[in-house]
Amino acid sequence: MYCHNCGAKNVENAIFCEKCGTKLSEPNVRASKSMGNKTSFTGKNKPSTILVVIGYIFAILGGLIGILIGVYLYTRDNQDSKFHGRNMLVIAAVIICLSVIATSLFSGSLNTPIAPAMGTKNFNNGQFSFDYPDVWNINNTRTDASMTAVDLGDSNMYQTDVVKSSGVVIGKILKSSGRTVEDSKNMFLALSGDMKETSTNYITVDGVTAKESIYTGPNNHGHVTEVRAITWEKGDSTYMIMCIARGSDLGNTLNSQKKYFDTIINSFRTL
Known part of the structure; x- marks a missing residue:
């Protein structure tokens, strides 16, 4: 038996230390020879396995019970308890945060109004056909020896005093006429304003490769x-x-x- 005060070795079951006189029966701490006068853990404060399992289950479920068990274990005077308690609190916090985010996203999607499906009409002049938005109108069709053209757009397209409008002009030009599509395009751009090309791309229209160019510039309305x-x-x-x-x-x-422009472009077919 070793004295917990001075570390001196005493005979087994001694009541007082032979060296310093300290009473050995209280606090009844026995130190092994290898540990000197250091106190050993008895393991009495280790957490119950069942309690740990229940705590993790409720922590993963994001429940209040899991948080309470985590707090309880974290405040115990034992390293195993603190370890499991801390893990439970972290898991519960992460699960709760993810649940809040998921709930916000889901409720937001429920509150987002669903746009009604766009209805379409069909145009067919015997030379080509296409679908167009049912909220648009065909304004004019014209045919001569070299060209067939169709104008369509929203209700504001052909009102001169309206600054916001959308529309489409479709043209078919016979190669034998001597006119080129570039001439017609440039004439149209000149009427639209001081237009400058900003990008060029290639897409598929009616099964063939088409050149797509984007232009922008000021118009006659100052916009x-x-x-x-x-x-x-x-x-x-x-x-x-x-x-x-x-x-x-x-x-x-x-x-x-x-979506309006793509409806026309994607449905365009020559006949």
Whole structure:
């Protein structure tokens, strides 16, 4: 037996230390020879396995019971208890945060109004056909020896005093006429304003590769117009689809009207 005060070795079951006189029976701490006068852990404060399992289950479920068990274990005077308690609190906090985020996203999606499906009409003049938004109107169709053209757009497109409008001009030009689609496109751009090309791309229209160019510039109303010009050749003719968004500086952009323009472009077919 070793004295917990001075560390001196005493005979087994001694009541007082032979060296310093300290009473050995209280606090009844026995130190092993290898530990000197250091106190050993008895293991009485280790957490119950069942309690730990229940705590983790409720922590993963994000329940209050899991948090309470985590707090209880974390405040115990035992390293195992503190370890498990801390883990439970961290797990519960993460689960609760994820639940709050998921709930916010889900409730937000429920509150987002669903846009009604866009209805369409069909145009067919015997030379080509396409679908267009049912809220738009065909304004004019014209045919001569070299060209067939169709104008359509929203209700504001052909009102001279309205600064925001959207529409499309479709043209078919016979190659034998000597006219080119570039001439027709440039003439249209000149009427739209001081237009400058900003980008060029290639897309597929009616099964063939078409050139897509984006133009922007000031118009006669003192605002900005955007034009999406698509041109291609097929058979004995060249074609163009000119998509116009007037008042793009006021929010009426090619992008905001894209679903209307794409309805026409994607459904266009030669006959």
